Amino acid sequence: xxxxxxxxxxxxxxxxxxxxxxxxxxxxxxxxxxxxxxxxxxxxxxxxxxxxxxxxxxxxxxxxxxxxxxxxxxxxxxxxxxxxxxxxxxxxxxxxxxxxxxxxxxxxxxxxxxxxxxxxxxxxxxxxxxxxxxxxxxxxxxxxxxxxxxxxxxxxxxxxxxx
Amino acid sequence: xxxxxxxxxxxxxxxxxxxxxxxxxxxxxxxxxxxxxxxxxxxxxxxxxxxxxxxxxxxxxxxxxxxxxxxxxxxxxxxxxxxxxxxxxxxxxxxxxxxxxxxxxxxxxxxxxxxxxxxxxxxxxxxxxxxxxxxxxxxxxxxxxxxxxxxxxxxxxxxxxxxxxxxxxxxxxxxxxxxxxxxxxxxxxxxxxxxxxxxxxxxxxxxxxxxxxxxxxxxxxxxxxxxxxxxxxxxxxxxxxxxxxxxxxxxxxxxxxxxxxxxxxxxxxxxxxxxxxxxxxxxxxxxxxxxxxxxxxxxxxxxxxxxxxxxxxxxxxxxxxxxxxxxxxxxxxxxxxxxxxxxxxxxxxxxxxxxxxxxxxxxxxxxxxxxxxxxxxxxxxxxxxxxxxxxxxxxxxxxxxxxxxxxxxxxxxxxxxxxxxxxxxxxxxxxxxxxxxxxxxxxxxxxxxxxxxxx
Numbered sequence: 001x002x003x004x005x006x007x008x009x010x011x012x013x014x015x016x017x018x019x020x021x022x023x024x025x026x027x028x029x030x031x032x033x034x035x036x037x038x039x040x041x042x043x044x045x046x047x048x049x050x051x052x053x054x055x056x057x058x059x060x061x062x063x064x065x066x067x068x069x070x071x072x073x074x075x076x077x078x079x080x081x082x083x084x085x086x087x088x089x090x091x092x093x094x095x096x097x098x099x100x101x102x103x104x105x106x107x108x109x110x111x112x113x114x115x116x117x118x119x120x121x122x123x124x125x126x127x128x129x130x131x132x133x134x135x136x137x138x139x140x141x142x143x144x145x146x147x148x149x150x151x152x153x154x155x156x157x158x159x160x161x162x163x
Numbered sequence: 164x165x166x167x168x169x170x171x172x173x174x175x176x177x178x179x180x181x182x183x184x185x186x187x188x189x190x191x192x193x194x195x196x197x198x199x200x201x202x203x204x205x206x207x208x209x210x211x212x213x214x215x216x217x218x219x220x221x222x223x224x225x226x227x228x229x230x231x232x233x234x235x236x237x238x239x240x241x242x243x244x245x246x247x248x249x250x251x252x253x254x255x256x257x258x259x260x261x262x263x264x265x266x267x268x269x270x271x272x273x274x275x276x277x278x279x280x281x282x283x284x285x286x287x288x289x290x291x292x293x294x295x296x297x298x299x300x301x302x303x304x305x306x307x308x309x310x311x312x313x314x315x316x317x318x319x320x321x322x323x324x325x326x327x328x329x330x331x332x333x334x335x336x337x338x339x340x341x342x343x344x345x346x347x348x349x350x351x352x353x354x355x356x357x358x359x360x361x362x363x364x365x366x367x368x369x370x371x372x373x374x375x376x377x378x379x380x381x382x383x384x385x386x387x388x389x390x391x392x393x394x395x396x397x398x399x400x401x402x403x404x405x406x407x408x409x410x411x412x413x414x415x416x417x418x419x420x421x422x423x424x425x426x427x428x429x430x431x432x433x434x435x436x437x438x439x440x441x442x443x444x445x446x447x448x449x450x451x452x453x454x455x456x457x458x459x460x461x462x463x464x465x466x467x468x469x470x471x472x473x474x475x476x477x478x479x480x481x482x483x484x485x486x487x488x489x490x491x492x493x494x495x496x497x498x499x500x501x502x503x504x505x506x507x508x509x510x511x512x513x514x515x516x517x518x519x520x521x522x523x524x525x526x527x528x529x530x531x532x533x534x535x536x537x538x539x540x541x542x543x544x545x546x547x548x549x550x551x552x553x554x555x556x557x558x559x560x561x562x563x564x565x566x567x568x569x570x571x572x573x574x575x576x577x578x579x580x581x582x583x584x585x586x587x588x589x590x591x592x593x594x595x596x597x598x599x600x601x602x603x604x605x606x607x608x609x610x611x612x613x614x615x616x617x618x
Contacts, residue, residue, distance in 0.1 A: 091216040125228040151214035
């Protein structure tokens with residue numbers, strides 16, 4: 001997480017404390033932030049995206065919202081190191097790494113991607129939608145299986161941001 | 164059971180209700196949930212949960228292709244739509260047919276036919292179900308007077324070309340028609356470019372009464388008696404009861420027979436409700452529409468008949484037919500349901516989502532509670548404001564009303580604006596306990612009295 005992002009978060013917390021709001025949730029490409037005045041507040045964001053973010057002691061910690069499945073376990077939680085971003089599925093669907101069967105994948109681990117680069121396809125009832133990168137960096141991990149079902153918000157790629 | 168694994172395509176209390184019914188029949192459950200519902204009570208109870216999409220329903224629960232994809236990917240052989248959302252979108256049963264899944268609801272063609280008002284009215288007429296008496300277009304005052312005489316006063320004159328009250332007036336006698344016909348025609352012409360009027364019987368004092376039906380899809384239909392849902396606000400039902408005891412027995416018999424005739428005539432499959440307006444003064448009933456789904460108020464019927472309607476839905480969808488005959492259906496006692504809504508009585512009952520502090524509903528012999536709420540639950544802002552249903556019964560209506568008042572008195576809900584105080588007020592009112600209210604009572608009398616009492 002860069003210095004400027006941490007500054008932004010500090011400012012947001014100050015603004016929240018001086019407001020009469022009881023809850024705030026913010027989601028960007030790099031982080032999700034959940035603030036609440038209620039000590040019993042139950043979480044709304046997943047651990048994955050808040051890892052590495054130090055929270056002031058007076059802000060209740062977010063807990064995981066991931067609900068385990070009894071039939072098949074949900075995808076493992078991916079931790080996001082500093083200076084990295086996760087690309088997540090925008091909705092439920094089938095994850096495809098290549099534009100068509102037999103073709104080379106859009107990206108491999110180690111590839112550098114620009115903002116707007118196509119990373120994969122998500123298919124819903126034969127309708128294919130490309131997922132594009134919102135950051136520039138290097139693919140460090142491919143977190144989902146090719147041709148497998150992915151859920152909304154599931155981690156697809158871990159990208160190390162350009163310095 | 165021919166159904167092994169069902170996709171529950173809904174949320175909240177009805178998702179919970181469907182999951183429980185499925186479990187009782189040893190059917191595995193896969194729940195789809197938006198990202199804000201992943202931590203919900205139904206998500207905890209289901210065998211598997213799939214995060215479908217973001218919170219807004221248009222990005223999750225209303226996306227038929229996402230729902231279908233989830234059902235196929237999770238290996239489901241059936242989809243239960245609950246009520247609302249996709250329950251009356253024929254695309255879902257159509258896709259189920261294409262992909263060999265059972266849809267736990269009516270056929271696609273049934274949903275389409277009943278969703279079209281004119282087609283539904285034509286079907287009703289064709290199957291001998293009475294419509295509000297009226298006439299075709301009336302050309303002038305003279306024909307209007309003759310037609311009104313035939314229909315019987317009071318009548319309402321409406322513009323053929325449009326709604327919104329333009330060109331509409333209520334006539335209680337011939338004098339009213341003579342004095343208002345020309346100006347109403349002019350008003351309709353100005354508003355719609357066509358001044359043609361038609362006449363309908365005006366139902367001044369009405370009850371909303373409906374018949375629960377179940378059909379096997381091959382013409383066999385049984386009814387599970389009736390409900391009275393006349394405590395309404397802005398056409399939203401607030402309190403429902405079963406059976407509809409205000410309606411004379413011979414009228415109820417005719418109404419139930421009409422509902423069965425309509426459903427049987429179209430080979431209705433699964434659960435449905437035929438809605439009627441009951442004219443208290445004329446002691447007559449007229450067709451409104453058919454709801455091709457399980458309804459919010461189904462529990463009052465379950466309580467008095469002992470039939471589990473959602474389990475019957477699964478049996479019908481699996482092709483197993485009904486577990487009972489018409490002769491098995493009888494009412495035992497009386498049941499009343501209150502819809503608990505997260506809304507603000509001080510701000511004209513606008514939806515008021517937020518976090519529940521304390522959720523302590525009453526419990527006891529006469530009480531059933533259908534809800535997904537708990538202490539600390541956050542009501543998301545994206546969905547309906549109904550957060551639970553309190554269903555109370557008694558050996559007769561008087562006992563049910565007094566049990567209801569006691570149950571409401573013991574209902575503790577804090578941290579969130581809600582309508583429990585209004586329910587308490589209604590349960591204590593004479594119009595309710597005497598069963599003398601009409602569909603307009605709450606809006607015209609009850610709400611003002613409630614505001615004064617709570618001011």
